[in-house]
Amino acid sequence: MSAVDYGREALDFIEGLGAYTKVPDAMDALATAFGRYGFEHIIVTGLPNPDQRFSQMVLAKKWPAEWFSLYTQKGYDRVDPVIRKCRQTVNPFEWSEAPYDPELEPGAVEVMRRAADFRMSRGFVVPIHGLTGYEAGVSLGGVHLDLNARSKPALHLIGMYGFDHIRRLLDPVPHPSMRLTPREREVLAWASQGKSAWEIGEILHITQRTAEEHLATAARKLGAVNRTHAVAIAIRHRIITP
Amino acid sequence: MIHVISAVNRHLYEDVLEQHFRVRHEIFVEERKWEALRKPDGREIDTYDNEDAIYLLALDNRRVLGGSRLYPTTKPTMLSEVFPHLAAVRGCPSDPLVWEWSRFFVSRERRDGAFNLQLMAAAQEFCLDQGIERLCLVMETWWLPRFHDIGFVVTPLGLPALIENSWTMAASIEVRQESLDVVRDRIGMKNVVRHDGPRLDAVARANLCGLAAQRRSA
Numbered sequence: 332m333s334a335v336d337y338g339r340e341a342l343d344f345i346e347g348l349g350a351y352t353k354v355p356d357a358m359d360a361l362a363t364a365f366g367r368y369g370f371e372h373i374i375v376t377g378l379p380n381p382d383q384r385f386s387q388m389v390l391a392k393k394w395p396a397e398w399f400s401l402y403t404q405k406g407y408d409r410v411d412p413v414i415r416k417c418r419q420t421v422n423p424f425e426w427s428e429a430p431y432d433p434e435l436e437p438g439a440v441e442v443m444r445r446a447a448d449f450r451m452s453r454g455f456v457v458p459i460h461g462l463t464g465y466e467a468g469v470s471l472g473g474v475h476l477d478l479n480a481r482s483k484p485a486l487h488l489i490g491m492y493g494f495d496h497i498r499r500l501l502d503p504v505p506h507p508s509m510r511l512t513p514r515e516r517e518v519l520a521w522a523s524q525g526k527s528a529w530e531i532g533e534i535l536h537i538t539q540r541t542a543e544e545h546l547a548t549a550a551r552k553l554g555a556v557n558r559t560h561a562v563a564i565a566i567r568h569r570i571i572t573p
Numbered sequence: 574m575i576h577v578i579s580a581v582n583r584h585l586y587e588d589v590l591e592q593h594f595r596v597r598h599e600i601f602v603e604e605r606k607w608e609a610l611r612k613p614d615g616r617e618i619d620t621y622d623n624e625d626a627i628y629l630l631a632l633d634n635r636r637v638l639g640g641s642r643l644y645p646t647t648k649p650t651m652l653s654e655v656f657p658h659l660a661a662v663r664g665c666p667s668d669p670l671v672w673e674w675s676r677f678f679v680s681r682e683r684r685d686g687a688f689n690l691q692l693m694a695a696a697q698e699f700c701l702d703q704g705i706e707r708l709c710l711v712m713e714t715w716w717l718p719r720f721h722d723i724g725f726v727v728t729p730l731g732l733p734a735l736i737e738n739s740w741t742m743a744a745s746i747e748v749r750q751e752s753l754d755v756v757r758d759r760i761g762m763k764n765v766v767r768h769d770g771p772r773l774d775a776v777a778r779a780n781l782c783g784l785a786a787q788r789r790s791a
Contacts (some may be wrong), residue, residue, distance in 0.1 A: 338662040338732040345729065421715035422740055460715060462686055462722040484732035487714065487740065495721040510754055 334481045340367075341485035345492045354500050358391050361493045368482055370471040371450055372398075375497050378418055378466040379408055390467075391497050398449040402442075410438030417458045417468040423487045425478065426454035450474050455483070457490030469494050511570060515549040518542055520571045523562045574767040575640075575695035579627040580778075582770030586630075593630055593637045594618050600678045607737065621651055621675070625782055627775060629695045629766070631688070639679040639692055643672045643699075643775075646709065647783035651675055652730075652743055656711050659743035660730035666745065669779035670706040674746070690760045693723065697753040698766045703775040707745045714740040724755035 332340075344364050351357035358373070365373055372395070377388035385408035392399065401407075408414055412431040416424060426446075431439035446452070451472030459467040469490040478486075511519070514535075521531045528546060532539040546558055553570075555561035565571045578586045594616035602611045610617050621644050630640035644650055646666050650673040653665040674696060679688055696708060714733045721727070726747040733742040757763060 334732070335661055341732060342662050342729055421713075459718045462689075462719045484734065484740075487733055488729055488742070491714070491717050491721075495718065498721075510758070 332481070337481050337485040341489050344489060348492055348496045351496070352500070354391055354497060357493070357496055357500060358393060361489070362393050364489055364493075365471050365486070368471075368478065368486060369476040370455070370473040372472040374470050375494055376467060376470070378414055378468065390494075390501060395449050398446070398451075401445065405442075407438070407442040407445075410436065411442050412436070412439045413454070413456055413470065414468075417456055417470075418466050420458055421460055423455065423457045423483065423490070426456065426472075429456075446472065453478070455486055457487055457494070459491065459494050467494060511549050511552060511565075515545050515552070516565075516571055518545040519549050519562060519565050522546060522558055523566065523571055575629050575631045575691065575765050577627065577699060577766060577768040577773065578630060579773050579775070580624045581773050582768075585770050589630060589632060589635055589637060590628070591616075592635075593628065593640060594622075596637050596680060597676060597678060600680070601676070604681075619651075620654075621673075625778060627672075627699075627773070629692070629699060631683075631692060631695075637680070638683050639688060641677040641692055641696060642675050643696070643705075643708070644675065645669065645775075645779035645782050646671045646673055647779045647786065650709075652709060652711055656736075656741075656743060658731070659711060659734060659741065662732065663728075663730040665730070665743075666707070666709050667783075668707075669776050669783060670704070671745065672700070672705050672708055672775070672779070674708040674710040687760055689719075690723065690756050691762070691765050693720075693725070694753060694756040694760060694762070695765045697725075697748055697756065698764065700748040701750060701753060702766070703773070705775060706748055708748065709743065709745040711741060711743050714742045717742070717744075720746065723752070723759060725752050 348357065348360070351360050361373060372393055374392040374394055375390045376385075376392070377390065379385050379388045385406075386403045412429040413426050416429040426443070433440050446454075452474050453476050454470060454472040455476070455478060456471070457469045459469070461467070471486070471490075517535065518531055521534060526534065528542045529539045531542040535542065546561070549565070550558060550561035553561050553564045555564050576586070578590065583590060598610075598612060598615050598617035601607045601617055610619070612618065621642070625645055625648060627643040628640055629643070631638045646653075647669050650665065652660055652673060653667070657665060677692065679692065700708065709730065717727060726749065727744045728747075730743040730745060733740045735741070
């Protein structure tokens with residue numbers, strides 16, 4: 332394929348990602364897309380801090396079950412040179428480019444060797460660094476890979492968009508019409524404490540009628556049938572804290 | 574506040590614009606080492622700093638803290654003239670409702686995330702107000718997750734390529750009320766853009782540029 336063919340295929344895939352509204356469907360689509368480059372295994376994951384467990388950070392994966400349990404049981408994430416490099420760079424890289432000292436880091440030797448036992452002798456990683464400093468990555472593994480100067484930029488973009496799509500499916504942002512004004516949130520927060528419109532009016536120095544209007548608008552924006560329902564939706568979407 | 578500075582009101586800001594070219598030189602040349610932009614007089618000015626450029630500059634008592642530049646795609650742009658290979662798949666937009674967004678910078682003292690977000694909000698707010706539908710830009714690819722983070726809808730125009738050792742890509746960003754709402758929510762501010770002086774009609778000016786280009790080619 333020419334560079335433009337790689338590009339067109341990648342961009343078409345990215346633009347079609349929105350059609351997958353469930354994580355397993357999106358992962359199947361990603362597996363097919365990455366499969367065209369020879370990758371057999373995918374993991375989409377946050378990188379654990381020292382006090383976090385790796386298994387809590389994984390957003391989605393297509394890994395052999397046996398490999399995942401070995402990886403978590405042995406705590407390979409603590410010694411994996413790929414994870415270390417993923418934190419340090421914004422550029423995508425091949426697993427073989429993640430440096431380690433075989434003399435001083437037997438754990439790193441072991442994780443790379445065992446991965447190969449599960450048909451992951453080679454791999455490619457797209458690091459993700461978010462605005463608030465969160466660290467994540469999409470890691471792809473396989474044996475016979477189409478990994479070259481033309482395919483890598485395509486994998487780079489598919490990885491980044493794949494990550495974003497999976498993340499959003501797992502943590503949907505409330506619908507924009509659910510956006511409440513600070514006053515509406517305040518009124519709803521008091522309603523969640525069992526206050527009546529009259530009491531809320533007294534607390535906020537507004538009339539009972541104004542308080543009722545704020546509650547009604549908030550309920551309408553949230554698509555609630557009544558005040559109690561509005562409070563429940565607002566709590567569920569963390570618009571107010573119970 | 575983030576001030577809109579264009580041909581219609583630049584007489585109110587001559588000192589600020591001068592200062593901003595020097596700040597750009599400090600940041601893009603001295604700090605980020607884009608040697609191609611180096612100028613003997615220490616003012617980073619390129620072909621697109623002309624009467625059709627619109628600047629969104631964050632000012633504190635007329636001191637430039639950060640900013641970005643908008644340029645109509647009805648004229649040749651940095652993307653179409655310097656980096657067309659980055660838009661090899663989808664092509665370079667040329668449309669009065671699509672503007673190129675470039676020279677995004679934040680002075681060293683304000684490199685906290687929130688200030689970045691203010692500049693991003695300013696671009697959305699300005700474009701919504703002017704009826705601009707999309708921004709196109711050349712950016713380092715690691716910015717993509719940051720835009721995703723604040724709900725910007727970013728569509729690639731081609732694949733990333735290494736430019737000066739950084740993976741760089743061309744993309745377009747949709748101007749949407751929802752995107753502006755998400756950033757506003759994050760920074761806890763309502764309006765960030767301020768426009769002094771005569772009213773600007775950016776799209777009409779872009780149309781005019783398009784007409785002029787047609788005349789030249791006719």
